[in-house]
Amino acid sequence: MIKFFLMVNKQGQTRLSRYYEHVEINKRTMLETEVIKNCLSRSKDECSFMEYKDFKLVYRQYAALFIVVGIDQTENEMAVYELIHNFVEVLDKYFSRVSELDVSFSVSEIHLS
Amino acid sequence: MPAPIRLRELIRTIRTARTQAEEREMIQKECAAIRSSFREEDNTYRCRNVAKLLYMHMLGYPAHFGQLECLKLIASQKFTDKRIGYLGAMLLLDERQDVHLLMTNCIKNDLNHSTQYVQGLALCTLGCMGSSEMCRDLAGEVEKLLKTSNSYLRKKAALCAVHVIRKVPELMEMFLPATKNLLNEKNHGVLHTSVVLLTEMCERSPDMLAHFRKVSLVPQLVRILKNLIMSGYSPEHDVSGISDPFLQVRILRLLRILGRNDDDSSEAMNDILAQVATNTETSKNVGNAILYETVLTIMDIKSESGLRVLAINILGRFLLNNDKNIRYVALTSLLKTVQTDHNAVQRHRSTIVDCLKDLDVSIKRRAMELSFALVNGNNVRGMMKELLYFLDSCEPEFKADCASGIFLAAEKYAPSKRWHIDTIMRVLTTAGSYVRDDAVPNLIQLITNSVDMHAYTVQRLYKAILGDYSQQPLVQVASWCIGEYGDLLVSGQCEEEEPIQVTEDEVLDILESVLISNMSASVTRGYALTAIMKLSTRFTCTVNRIKKVVSIYGSSIDVELQQRAVEYNALFKKYDHMRPALLERMPVMEKVTTNGPAEIVQTNGDTETAVLETKPPPSGVHPANQANDLLDLLGESDIAPVIPTAPTSKPASAGGELLDLLGDLNLTGSPVPAPAPQIAQPPFLLDGLTCQPLFNDIAAGIPSITAYNKNGLKIDFTFERSNTNPSVTVITIQASNSTELDMTDFVFQAAVPKTFQLQLLSPSSSVIPAFNSGTITQVIKVLNPQKQQLRMRIKLTYNHKGSAMQDLAEVNNFPPQSWQ
Numbered sequence: 020m021i022k023f024f025l026m027v028n029k030q031g032q033t034r035l036s037r038y039y040e041h042v043e044i045n046k047r048t049m050l051e052t053e054v055i056k057n058c059l060s061r062s063k064d065e066c067s068f069m070e071y072k073d074f075k076l077v078y079r080q081y082a083a084l085f086i087v088v089g090i091d092q093t094e095n096e097m098a099v100y101e102l103i104h105n106f107v108e109v110l111d112k113y114f115s116r117v118s119e120l121d122v123s124f125s126v127s128e129i130h131l132s
Numbered sequence: 133m134p135a136p137i138r139l140r141e142l143i144r145t146i147r148t149a150r151t152q153a154e155e156r157e158m159i160q161k162e163c164a165a166i167r168s169s170f171r172e173e174d175n176t177y178r179c180r181n182v183a184k185l186l187y188m189h190m191l192g193y194p195a196h197f198g199q200l201e202c203l204k205l206i207a208s209q210k211f212t213d214k215r216i217g218y219l220g221a222m223l224l225l226d227e228r229q230d231v232h233l234l235m236t237n238c239i240k241n242d243l244n245h246s247t248q249y250v251q252g253l254a255l256c257t258l259g260c261m262g263s264s265e266m267c268r269d270l271a272g273e274v275e276k277l278l279k280t281s282n283s284y285l286r287k288k289a290a291l292c293a294v295h296v297i298r299k300v301p302e303l304m305e306m307f308l309p310a311t312k313n314l315l316n317e318k319n320h321g322v323l324h325t326s327v328v329l330l331t332e333m334c335e336r337s338p339d340m341l342a343h344f345r346k347v348s349l350v351p352q353l354v355r356i357l358k359n360l361i362m363s364g365y366s367p368e369h370d371v372s373g374i375s376d377p378f379l380q381v382r383i384l385r386l387l388r389i390l391g392r393n394d395d396d397s398s399e400a401m402n403d404i405l406a407q408v409a410t411n412t413e414t415s416k417n418v419g420n421a422i423l424y425e426t427v428l429t430i431m432d433i434k435s436e437s438g439l440r441v442l443a444i445n446i447l448g449r450f451l452l453n454n455d456k457n458i459r460y461v462a463l464t465s466l467l468k469t470v471q472t473d474h475n476a477v478q479r480h481r482s483t484i485v486d487c488l489k490d491l492d493v494s495i496k497r498r499a500m501e502l503s504f505a506l507v508n509g510n511n512v513r514g515m516m517k518e519l520l521y522f523l524d525s526c527e528p529e530f531k532a533d534c535a536s537g538i539f540l541a542a543e544k545y546a547p548s549k550r551w552h553i554d555t556i557m558r559v560l561t562t563a564g565s566y567v568r569d570d571a572v573p574n575l576i577q578l579i580t581n582s583v584d585m586h587a588y589t590v591q592r593l594y595k596a597i598l599g600d601y602s603q604q605p606l607v608q609v610a611s612w613c614i615g616e617y618g619d620l621l622v623s624g625q626c627e628e629e630e631p632i633q634v635t636e637d638e639v640l641d642i643l644e645s646v647l648i649s650n651m652s653a654s655v656t657r658g659y660a661l662t663a664i665m666k667l668s669t670r671f672t673c674t675v676n677r678i679k680k681v682v683s684i685y686g687s688s689i690d691v692e693l694q695q696r697a698v699e700y701n702a703l704f705k706k707y708d709h710m711r712p713a714l715l716e717r718m719p720v721m722e723k724v725t726t727n728g729p730a731e732i733v734q735t736n737g738d739t740e741t742a743v744l745e746t747k748p749p750p751s752g753v754h755p756a757n758q759a760n761d762l763l764d765l766l767g768e769s770d771i772a773p774v775i776p777t778a779p780t781s782k783p784a785s786a787g788g789e790l791l792d793l794l795g796d797l798n799l800t801g802s803p804v805p806a807p808a809p810q811i812a813q814p815p816f817l818l819d820g821l822t823c824q825p826l827f828n829d830i831a832a833g834i835p836s837i838t839a840y841n842k843n844g845l846k847i848d849f850t851f852e853r854s855n856t857n858p859s860v861t862v863i864t865i866q867a868s869n870s871t872e873l874d875m876t877d878f879v880f881q882a883a884v885p886k887t888f889q890l891q892l893l894s895p896s897s898s899v900i901p902a903f904n905s906g907t908i909t910q911v912i913k914v915l916n917p918q919k920q921q922l923r924m925r926i927k928l929t930y931n932h933k934g935s936a937m938q939d940l941a942e943v944n945n946f947p948p949q950s951w952q
Contacts, residue, residue, distance in 0.1 A: 033190060033191065033192075039260075044189075045192075047192060048192040066456035066457045066460040066494055067456075068494065070494070095381055095385070095421065095424060095428070096457075097417065097424050097457065097458075098425065100457065101371065101377060101418055101421055102378070105371065105378075123143060124143055
């Protein structure tokens with residue numbers, strides 16, 4: 020099951036966040052900063068799956084934006100990896116060549132996507 | 133009041149903020165504006181304000197005052213309002229807020245709206261955050277929508293149904309009739325969500341699972357999957373050349389659930405799985421994702437062996453792939469399958485070992501775990517070499533796990549004692565400070581067990597700490613060994629290696645430097661002091677030096693050291709005649725974790741007589757005298773100053789250990805009380821001990837308890853504590869049956885928390901006769917070194933009145949005397 024879906028940029032600013040399980044609001048920011056710290060410390064050669072507390076993180080970097088999805092043990096990591104890419108392609112079609120600015124400005128549209 | 137700014141303006145302004153404080157200021161200003169606008173009940177700009185609020189919520193600022201506004205938006209007629217309102221509801225509200233119930237009516241109306249988009253919105257929101265009350269009320273509507281002809285709506289309704297089932301499992305039956313036609317869809321969206329719905333139903337309830345198996349769901353799924361693979365290029369579902377991989381993965385997962393533990397279903401799927409496995413393209417990540425799911429499915433169902441081999445080969449191919457993700461995934465799945473298909477995985481051992489050298493942390497961890505699982509008698513030498521090399525070079529976070537893994541593997545598969553000891557030495561010297569604390573006593577036990585290697589061991593350990601005595605576990609083991617076998621070291625009798633010439637003074641030098649050094653922990657110093665003391669009986673010319681050292685520490689600040697030193701001092705002065713007997717060689721220790729019948733204790737038999745003033749008479753009278761000595765020893769156990777009281781936190785203090793040891797030995801000796809075991813070796817220790825009633829019987833007055841009493845089965849616990857080993861409790865259970873039929877095949881199992889150790893001996897029988905006419909007796913021994921409150925979970929299985937019964941219970945009412 021997917022626990023959360025985040026789009027965070029390299030400076031740590033959250034561009035989009037969707038939580039599928041209830042997480043306290045102050046815990047959310049902490050979670051986001053920790054997650055982005057883990058992702059930034061990985062080099063390009065390392066694999067995109069990480070263990071964090073009791074779930075797995077699947078992340079993918081697109082230019083300066085990191086898309087991170089938190090999943091639990093029953094999910095297929097590679098399928099989620101593909102899902103992220105699919106999502107980005109959809110955004111690409113919608114905004115015609117999406118960029119980070121588009122994401123920041125059209126949050127509500129992306130949510131419904 | 134000027135019109136509130138648009139969302140874009142707000143975002144732009146926030147982006148210009150340089151610091152966190154500036155941003156907060158802007159947001160607060162805007163929040164205030166929004167709040168006053170809400171108070172004015174302004175309909176036109178409400179949606180803009182809520183949108184801004186949602187943005188601020190995402191950044192992490194509190195936005196709860198917007199919840200009611202969201203509701204008002206939902207109730208409005210404009211679509212844009214509704215959209216933002218529902219989005220807000222999904223993000224801001226959840227079942228913890230009471231406000232959400234007000235939404236129920238709105239959602240109900242919207243579910244019946246004419247526009248499909250509005251209906252879709254309502255379904256989405258319900259599926260996202262509906263509470264159980266809402267779900268109960270609206271489930272009927274959702275079910276109706278599941279049957280409409282509009283595929284857009286059906287898709288959303290199926291997902292909503294998944295959420296409803298999660299919240300209120302009882303409603304599952306309601307959706308059952310609708311699922312009949314779900315798989316006959318053309319629209320992939322609906323197909324996908326229906327598969328999700330079916331998966332959820334199967335996971336939640338075994339009845340549903342059985343139902344679906346009967347309804348021959350599997351052939352339908354197989355057909356769909358086949359179409360997907362066989363069909364040509366379909367532009368709307370294509371992802372890098374493969375048709376709708378997401379659907380394929382979902383179907384495979386559902387097949388996995390259906391096929392688990394079920395032969396018929398598994399057989400029906402065999403072909404399609406083989407087909408998917410061979411036909412999927414592996415050049416892109418997509419193909420690999422599908423193959424991964426296929427492999428997981430093959431492993432989980434009852435597939436034929438050819439298929440399993442195919443799966444493992446796919447995993448092997450993954451391992452050789454350059455892409456890190458794929459390798460990670462392969463290692464994870466291999467770990468899951470290594471238990472069942474050990475041989476097949478062995479074939480890929482060399483690749484796995486290569487992965488140990490990878491740069492990626494996640495891959496290294498997986499490879500390490502997998503390597504430990506693969507070690508067996510044949511490949512242990514090669515694997516150990518690789519693992520030791522890995523230990524040298526890996527990150528600190530791995531060292532502790534790696535070291536413990538190496539110890540375990542070495543213990544199980546060591547080809548020779550010498551190799552075993554070499555390996556341990558290597559681990560201690562390379563990763564000495566990361567070794568876990570419980571490894572030290574285990575090692576010591578191991579060393580005492582390998583009798584012929586003592587000289588070799590002590591020599592190597594001595595050389596190891598000569599250079600560097602900062603690694604605590606290494607120093608602890610080394611000082612213990614030097615204390616025990618120092619005489620072998622000095623006499624230079626090593627067979628396996630070049631003997632080194634060491635004088636007694638040099639040995640004492642090194643032990644003293646350990647004592648003085650700042651790097652030594654308090655525990656290590658304790659070890660060193662005890663070692664020095666033991667050497668007083670083994671060495672001949674330096675006894676005075678030892679006396680001096682011991683008396684110095686009589687005034688040390690460290691309480692533990694001081695206590696030991698004072699006691700040893702007393703040993704020199706008042707009880708000098710007892711000193712040799714007390715400090716003689718340790719007998720071979722028995723493993724505390726043995727299950728099963730009591731092992732015959734192999735006593736070492738050698739008491740170092742070289743320095744004893746009173747030489748014990750030769751073998752004929754030997755046993756009796758030894759027994760007497762030891763009996764005296766135990767008889768005088770009440771004299772506190774002589775026998776150092778073993779502090780419970782430091783299990784390795786030598787003197788106390790002697791007593792604990794004897795307690796342990798007695799423990800394993802006594803369950804076969806009447807017929808003494810046929811011991812070829814001089815049984816003096818055992819005889820000596822069993823003569824004395826060392827077990828404190830019921831005279832101690834520990835009350836017995838009734839642990840379980842249900843359905844006519846009653847289980848009582850009676851307790852006994854050992855005098856010499858206060859952390860052992862012996863529980864005798866008696867099971868009786870007050871119904872009118874016998875209980876047969878009675879099996880009693882017990883589990884205790886991790887800090888305890890449990891040993892279950894065999895029961896007297898497995899039939900409990902009826903009407904309380906007889907009982908089954910069984911003995912349990914619990915080792916409780918930390919004196920924690922005793923708790924136990926018991927599981928009982930038996931046959932009664934023709935049916936198999938099983939029960940789990942927790943026993944919490946142990947009397948305090950049984951564990952304190």
